[in-house]
Amino acid sequence: MIKRNLLVMGLAVLLSACGFQLRGTGTNELSIKEIDLGARNEYGPTVMQLRRTLQSSGVKVYSGAPYKLVLTNEQETQRAATYSGGNRSAEYELTTVLNYTIEGQNDSMLLEDKLQVQKYYVYNGNNVNGSGQEANQVREEMRRDLVQGMMARLQQLTPERLDELQRKANERAEAEARALKEAQRIQDETPQQSPMEIPAP
Template sequence: MKVIAAITTVLLTLLVSACGWQLRGETSVPSMESLSLMGASTELKYSLEDELENQGVLVHNESPYQLIIDDEEWMRRTSAVDNQGRQAEIELRYTLYWHLRDVKTGALLTTPKRMMALRSLPWYPENATASSDEEQLVRDDLYEDMTFRLINQIAAASKGWETY
């Protein structure tokens, strides 16, 4: 019976790892030595620079590859109200448009892409200060989530490129 349980555990572990599942925050490493970053908001830029440099990708303006953030959009809406008609829950939606470009040739290395992340959080009208602090924490979490997702997309796009 113990042998069957051990074999089942090993098979399930292999199945989960074979499907590409990763823990949140785990990123693939882009196959490039450096990257320049254009057009990002300050929060996203710092988050991307920190994570890329942690993975050994230098971020500087002399790189042969350029990550261009075409646009960032935030949408905030009330998603639930209480019995008095006041907002009880809000939804934050962060949308990012980006592409990669070869600096030497000017060629697009990826088509322009769109990524979106969404979070809901409770809103307490009687404690607006704490609610706004919690909203800022959720925004920070969305920047971090988008950073990891963007780096994974860059890594997938850069597979097979020659590094300079």
């Protein structure tokens, strides 16, 4: 009995680590039911994984949806955290920053933000292949963390919140249009100075 319970618990932990969620738990439940998704690299691993995660959460991802999530930039940096010259090993810190925007009607920007994840891995000069595999595994974990972080951000965006952001964006656009119109009116009403005529010698 105890062994069976331990087996069930172990499977549950394993499945949750893979991103699996039991249907109906609401862990990945989003208020947004349809969204467009874009990125600078349309076929990059992060956007492809995010698309699959959204679709598996019941979100319809298609061009022309009322709102669009755009992954504007994904940048990775690496730096040595510790170094040991004796055995040619070093601990590296990997950081990935993902910038994104949410667009609404008429491509108006509703939200601009970023996600950041950090992880460490050990590079062993005596085992270059193993160190490379570990680095790639860490990058995969970071990508999963970015996708889960993005899903958590999207969970906070209720239709009411999106409507409020759209209203503010419309107000900004109207204010900018009025300011532009007023500037044009002032320019049109300002008498233009005639070019000075220089008498011929």
